[in-house]
Amino acid sequence: MESSRRANRTVREALISGLGRRGFLRAAAAVTGAAGSVLGAQAASGTPGSASAAASSLFPREILQPGKGPVHGQHYLPSLPDQVRWGYVPALDSEPVARMRSGETITVDAVSHEGILEDQGRDPVSYFGRQGVPRDQVLDDAIAIAADYSRAERDFDVDGPHVVTGPVYVEGAEPGDVLKVEMLSMLLRVPYGVVSSRHGKGALPRLAGGGVPAGITMEEIMPPVGTDGRATGDPTRYGDVSVFTPVRRGRGGVPSGVMRRGSSGEVVFPLHPFMGMMGVAFAPAGTLTAPSLNSVPPTLGGGNIDINLLGVGATFFLPVYAEGALFYTGDSHMAMGDGEVALTAMEGSLRATFRLTVCKAGSGDAPSVAFHYPFAETPDAWVPIGLSDPDGSRNGQINDLNIAMRRAVVNALDFLQYDLGMDRAVAYAYLSAAADFEISQVVDRTVGVHGVICKDHFTAR
Numbered sequence: 001m002e003s004s005r006r007a008n009r010t011v012r013e014a015l016i017s018g019l020g021r022r023g024f025l026r027a028a029a030a031v032t033g034a035a036g037s038v039l040g041a042q043a044a045s046g047t048p049g050s051a052s053a054a055a056s057s058l059f060p061r062e063i064l065q066p067g068k069g070p071v072h073g074q075h076y077l078p079s080l081p082d083q084v085r086w087g088y089v090p091a092l093d094s095e096p097v098a099r100m101r102s103g104e105t106i107t108v109d110a111v112s113h114e115g116i117l118e119d120q121g122r123d124p125v126s127y128f129g130r131q132g133v134p135r136d137q138v139l140d141d142a143i144a145i146a147a148d149y150s151r152a153e154r155d156f157d158v159d160g161p162h163v164v165t166g167p168v169y170v171e172g173a174e175p176g177d178v179l180k181v182e183m184l185s186m187l188l189r190v191p192y193g194v195v196s197s198r199h200g201k202g203a204l205p206r207l208a209g210g211g212v213p214a215g216i217t218m219e220e221i222m223p224p225v226g227t228d229g230r231a232t233g234d235p236t237r238y239g240d241v242s243v244f245t246p247v248r249r250g251r252g253g254v255p256s257g258v259m260r261r262g263s264s265g266e267v268v269f270p271l272h273p274f275m276g277m278m279g280v281a282f283a284p285a286g287t288l289t290a291p292s293l294n295s296v297p298p299t300l301g302g303g304n305i306d307i308n309l310l311g312v313g314a315t316f317f318l319p320v321y322a323e324g325a326l327f328y329t330g331d332s333h334m335a336m337g338d339g340e341v342a343l344t345a346m347e348g349s350l351r352a353t354f355r356l357t358v359c360k361a362g363s364g365d366a367p368s369v370a371f372h373y374p375f376a377e378t379p380d381a382w383v384p385i386g387l388s389d390p391d392g393s394r395n396g397q398i399n400d401l402n403i404a405m406r407r408a409v410v411n412a413l414d415f416l417q418y419d420l421g422m423d424r425a426v427a428y429a430y431l432s433a434a435a436d437f438e439i440s441q442v443v444d445r446t447v448g449v450h451g452v453i454c455k456d457h458f459t460a461r
Contacts, residue, residue, distance in 0.1 A: 058186065058187060058188060058255055058271070058273065059188055059191075059247070059249070059255040060187055060188065060189075063136065063137050063139070063189065063190055064109070064139075064187060064188075064189035064190075064349075064351050065139060065140050065141075066078045066079075066080075066109055066139075066140055066141050067109075069187075069351075070187065070351075071107045071351075072105070072107055072184060072185045072353040073104075073105040073106045073107030073184075073353045073354070074100075074104050074105045074106065075098060075100050075104065075105070075106040075107070076106070076107050076109075077097065077098045077106060077107070077108045077109070077165060077166070077168065078109045078141060079108070079109050079110060079111045079141050079145070079163060079165045080141060080144060080145075081144055081145050081148045081149045081150070081151070082097075082151075083097045083165060083166075084111070084145060084149070084163050084164060084165050084330075085151065085164045085288065085293075085295075085328075086113075086145065086149050086151070086152075086154065086159070086162075086163055086164070087154070087159030087160035087161060087162060087164075087289070087294065087295050088152075088159070088160060088164065088288055088289055088290075088293040088294060088295055089164050089279060089281070089282075089293050089294075089295050089301075089303055089328055090164070090166060090167040090281045090293075090326050090328050091281055091283060091284060091285040091288075091290070091293055092281045092282070092283065092284050092285075092321060092322045092326070093284070093322075094167050094281060094326060096166075096167050096168060096169035096324060096326060097165075097166060097167065097168070098166070098168045098169070099168070099169040099170075099171065099324075100168060100169070100170060100171070100356065101170075101171050101172075102170055102171060102172045102173070102356065102357050102358040103355065103356075103357050104355070104356070105184060105353055105354065105355045105356075106168060106353070106354055106356065107351060107352070107353045108165050108166075108329055108351070108352050108353075108354070109141065109165075109189065109349075109351055110163070110165060110189075110275065110329060110330055110331075110332040110349055110350050110351070110352055111139065111141050111142050111145060111163045111165075111330075111332075111349050112142070112163070112193070112194070112331075112332055112347045112348050112349045113161040113162055113163050113331075113347065114193070114194035114196055114242065114344065114347040114348075115127050115128055115142065115194055116142055116145060116146040116163075117156070117161055117235075118154065118156040118235040118236070119156065119198070119235040119236060119238050119240045119242075120236075120242060121236055122146050123146060124138050124139070124142045124143055124146055125138050125143060128192075128244075131192070131244040133192060137190060137191070137192075138190075139189060139190060139349055142349065145163060151288060152288050152289045156235045157230075157235075159289065159294070160294045160295030160296045160304075161295070161296075162277055162295040162296075162304065162330045162331045163330050164277065164295055164328050164329075164330040165328060165329055165330055166326070166327055166328030166329060167280075167281060167324075167326035167327060167328045168325075168326070168327040168328070168356070169324035169325070169326060170324055170325045170327060170356050170358060171324070171358075172358045173320050173323065173324050173325035173358045174320065174323060175320055175321050175322065175323070176320065176361060176371070177319075177320040177325070177358050177359060177360055177361070177371075178317050178318065178319060178320060178358075178359040178365075178366040178370045178371055179280055179317070179318045179320055179325045179327060179356060179357070179358060179359070180315060180316075180317055180355075180356070180357040180358075180359050180365065180366060181278055181315065181316040181317070181318065181327070181354055181355075181356060182314075182315050182354060182355040182356075182357070183274070183275075183310060183311060183312050183313065183314050183315070183316075183352070183353075183354060184312065184353040184354060184355055185312060185351075185352070185353040186273035186274060186275070186311060186312055186350050186351075186352050186353075187273075187350060187351040187352075188247065188255065188271075188273065188334065188348065188349075188350060188351075189348075189349040189350060189351050190348060190349055191246065191247040191248075192244065192245065192246045192247055192348065193245045193247065193257060193334045193335075193346040193347055193348030194242050194243065194244055194245060194344070194346070194347050194348070195242070195243045195245055195342060195344055195345070195346050195347070196240060196241065196242040196243070196342070196343055196344045196347070197222055197223050197240065197241045197242075197342040197343050197344075198223075198238070198240040198241075198343055199223055199227075199228045199229075199230055199238055199239060199240060200230070201343045201443060202222060202341060202342050202343040202443055203339065203341040203342070203442050203443065204216060204220060204221055204222040204341075205221065205222075206221050206225055206228065222342070223239060223240065223241050227239035243259065245257045245258065245259055245334075245346050246258050247271065247334070247348075250268045250269075250270060251268075254270050254271075255270070255271045256268050256269055256270050256271060257269050257271060257334065257335055257346050269335060270335070271334045271335045271346075272308060272311050272334075272335050272336075273311060273312075273332070273333065273334050273335075273350050274307075274308060274309075274310045274311040274314075274333055274336075275310065275329050275330070275331065275332055275333070275350070275352050276304060276305070276306045276330075276331035276332070276333045276336070276345060277295070277302075277303055277304045277305070277306075277328070277329055277330040277331035278302055278303075278305065278310070278316055278318075278327075278328075278329050278354075279298075279299070279301045279302030279303035279304075279305070279318065279327070279328055279329075280301045280302060280318045280319075280320055280321065280322065280325045280326055280327055280328075281301060281321060281322040281325070281326035281328075282299045282300055282301025282302075282303070282321050282392075283299070283301070283392065283394070291393045292392055292393055292394055294392070294393060295330070295331075296444050296445050297389065297392045297393060297397065297444055297445040297446040298374075298387055298390075298392075298444060298446055298448060299387070299390055299391060299392040299446070300319060300321075300372070300373060300374065300387075300390045300391070301318065301319070301321060301374075302316065302318045302374050303392075304331060304444050305374065305385070305440065305448065306331075306333075306336065306340055306345070306440055306441040306444060306448065307376060307383065307385070307440045307448070307450050308333070308336045308337070308338065308345075308440075309376065309378050309381070309383055309450070309452070310376060313378060313379050314376060314377065314378045314379075315376065315377050315378075316374065316375075316376050317359070317366050317367060317370035317374065317375045317376065317377075318370070318374055319370060319371055319372055319373065319374070320358075325356075325358070327356060329352065329354075331347070332347070332348060332349055332350035332352065333345040333346065333347060333348070333350075334346045334347070334348040334350070338438050338439050338440070338441075339439045339440075339441060339442050339443075340440075340441040340442070340443050341442065341443070343443050367382070367415055367419050368414070368415070368418045368419055369384065369411050369414050369415050369418075369419075373385065373390070373407075373411055375411070375415070376450070379455075380454065380455055380456070381452045381453055381454050381455060382415060382451075382453040382455065383450050383451060383452060383453075384408050384409075384411040384412040384415055384450065384451045384453070385407075385408060385411065385440070385448065385449075385450050385451075386403075386404040386405060386406065386407030386408030386409070386410075386411060386448065386449045386450070386451075387404055387407065387446050387447075387448050388400050388401065388403045388404040388446050388447045388448070389403070389445075389446040390407075390446070392446065393445075397445050397446065398446070399442075399445055399446065399447045400447070401439065401442065401447050401449065404447050404448055404449040405437060405449045407449075408437055408449040408450060408451050409431065409437070409451070411451075412427075412431055412435065412451045412453060413427050413428060413431070415453075416430070416431075416453070420458065430457075431451070431453075434454070434457060435451055435452060435453050435454075436451065436452040437449055437450070437451045437452075438450055438451075438452060
């Protein structure tokens with residue numbers, strides 16, 4: 001343990017004391033200048049060699065330590081302790097850690113919370129070392145956050161788990177606008193991830209007070225009730241379950257997650273990296289850890305939206321509530337099934353590149369729905385979104401999937417009527433005949449549903 005602490009101090013000195021924040025950013029800028037500036041300019045214009053084309057290098061040949069390796073954006077934002085909020089999202093008046101013009105690109109080194117949380121020992125070198133990961137494959141910024149984050153004292157039972165990077169000020173964004181977020185590249189920073197299940201959370205939780213959710217028995221709760229150690233007050237003894245999941249190339253060379261099956265078998269599934277959390281400042285707050293800023297529930301400002309369609313090539317539209325939009329991101333996922341039932345996806349640190357563009361009302365640059373509610377699209381589909389409680393923790397917390405479903409359907413109808421010109425009754429019939437409505441997640445206090453409306457159903461005739 002003492003050697004691990006010494007290693008943490010070494011990382012702190014190298015990343016923060018030695019270089020300093022400005023020095024580190026200069027070093028990162030040098031990396032960007034050597035390679036990223038060209039890629040960023042190409043990404044902005046959509047030319048060959050752009051960040052979208054570079055997505056084929058999903059599985060880099062090296063560990064993507066801060067500022068090292070390919071940086072596809074015109075701007076680069078690392079996740080050092082003073083550039084992140086652990087468990088909370090930015091407020092309407094938060095100070096930005098980066099600024100950019102509308103239409104420019106930015107690369108963010110996202111840090112996964114899995115492996116640094118308190119129930120895992122808050123020591124990623126030791127935690128991943130027990131899984132056979134050598135020190136040089138543990139991210140320096142993850143080590144620094146675990147050891148040095150001091151913006152607020154952590155409370156594992158109250159705080160959100162996510163490492164939230166930002167906010168980013170986008171010039172020209174004003175309340176009433178839409179921020180268009182395009183996913184240009186998602187690179188794995190490390191060749192492993194973690195899937196966790198925690199007591200009292202997930203799709204099969206033990207309820208507060210020890211109750212059992214409707215539809216299951218006490219014996220069907222996960223993790224099993226007999227392993228619940230929360231009464232100890234020591235997160236390392238809570239009995240939470242984390243499944244370390246290495247990455248290797250599967251069929252056809254596709255990067256895949258690998259889990260054990262019994263004593264000798266295995267389960268291999270393809271990765272689909274995306275950022276589970278993308279949002280803009282939505283709520284006012286007097287303190288950094290105000291309940292309205294908790295990182296777990298998604299809101300009208302986006303946040304922990306957990307829609308697995310939002311990988312490379314997708315676009316996410318967010319209504320703007322603050323000057324500069326104040327964009328943030330985190331909760332990087334290597335793979336996630338609809339529902340995210342155990343509690344987490346296959347969580348793993350990613351290097352994500354976005355194009356951020358301000359859309360004004362009346363410009364036609366964003367769906368009309370997006371001016372008051374998050375909306376998404378992929379190259380193949382439009383994705384209307386519904387949340388059970390879109391104001392987050394304010395005025396209580398509702399996790400009713402029926403509410404989320406109704407809102408997703410209404411937002412789909414509004415889009416089809418006002419943006420595509422369909423008669424509303426015909427649009428309702430079309431949704432029933434040909435659109436899919438999928439569960440985004442059931443684990444974020446506010447639950448989510450999203451629709452999938454295929455673009456190829458709509459012709460110019």
